[in-house]
Amino acid sequence: MSDNEFPLVQFMREGFDPVEELARIRTEQPVFPMEIPGGQVVYLVTRYEDVRAVLGDHERFSNDFGNVIGLGSNQEDPGGLGFRDPPEHTRLRKFLTPEFTMRRLRRLEPRVEDIVNEHLDRIEASDKPVDLVESFALPIPSLVVCELLGVPYDERSDFLKISKDRFDFTAGPEASLQAINDAMAFLTDLVVRERQNPGEGLLGQLIRDHGDELDDRTLASMADGLLVGGHDTSTSMLALGSLWLLENPDVAARVRDEDGYVVQVVEELLRYMSVVQVAFPRFAREDLDLFGTPIKKGEMVLCSLAAANRDPKLGDGIEQVLPDREVAGTHLAFGHGIHRCVGAPLAQMEMRxxxxxxxxxxxxxxxxxxxxxxxxxxxYGVEKLPVAW
Incomplete structure (x- = not known):
């Protein structure tokens, strides 16, 4: 296999499955050099243990957004915590982590149930067929983020539109940039009002507990990071998981009829779908040997979560959804190490x-x-999911 043979393979799928070329790379050249526009070489890591090692090593690899755009350390970025290094990452994450414990999230559970049931009521009352993406998978994560942050009820329709535009990349880069700016303007204004009168949501709680340590722009950026991390990913998982369940009625029947069975189904679907196909890029802090491949300081490393989560070393039947099978190792759908998705418990609760x-x-x-x-x-996801009943 020659270098640059599959420069986009990490973003390609065939239905639910990564393309065969990705599995071939994992077997034949698990640290795979690819040339991207501009002549830069990046290295794609595909084996489970290797990906886990890179994601867990913040001493030798940097996430700093300044590596991408040539700025100094920890400049404002579009990825929230995902593009920050310690100590700034550590400082900000310690504020968020307590808000995502299961004890705190149980306060949200009744509202998540209400949001789901409200949308099921609308589907039931609508004409068939219904697009399950538009009517179910897309609005539910937005409204859950509203509940989490404490967005006022009379502003949630505006937030839904901003959330939708934030992840609509079809209109081109200028429209995407404008959507990012609109989201930050909305969230900054929300933070300013929350600081004057803190509510019961996450922003109000952060202001009460740490208001002197966090300025308005930082709080808005943290909120935007939660939107980025929790909206499109959850939308994709709700849609893809629903599609898979509709195509596999035996498992769907157990999810419907057996209390608690959904927990293991969700974890297996998270591994199998790996909707976030590639983790945030890492940059070598020094010249190093990466599993037999020399990497120079500053070069970019991409970790394929989709390839790692289908690594045969995880166990038998890894190319199938087998909820009752024990997998050797923990799936990497939420990443690994200090940058593992802080909102993972909320996403799991939504799906369950x-x-x-x-x-x-x-x-x-x-x-x-x-x-x-x-x-x-x-x-990864589906553009639409037409259903009837």
């Missing part, structure tokens, strides 16, 4: 509530039309 509720409300639900998958996507 949404899948059974959908299947119980519509036991005869079926796919009713073509399902177009995304192409060359960092976050």
């Amino acid at each position: 509530i949404a899948y059974p509720a959908l299947l119980r409300r519509f036991p005869t639900l079926r796919v009713d039309g073509e399902v177009p998958f995304r192409k060359l996507a960092i976050v």
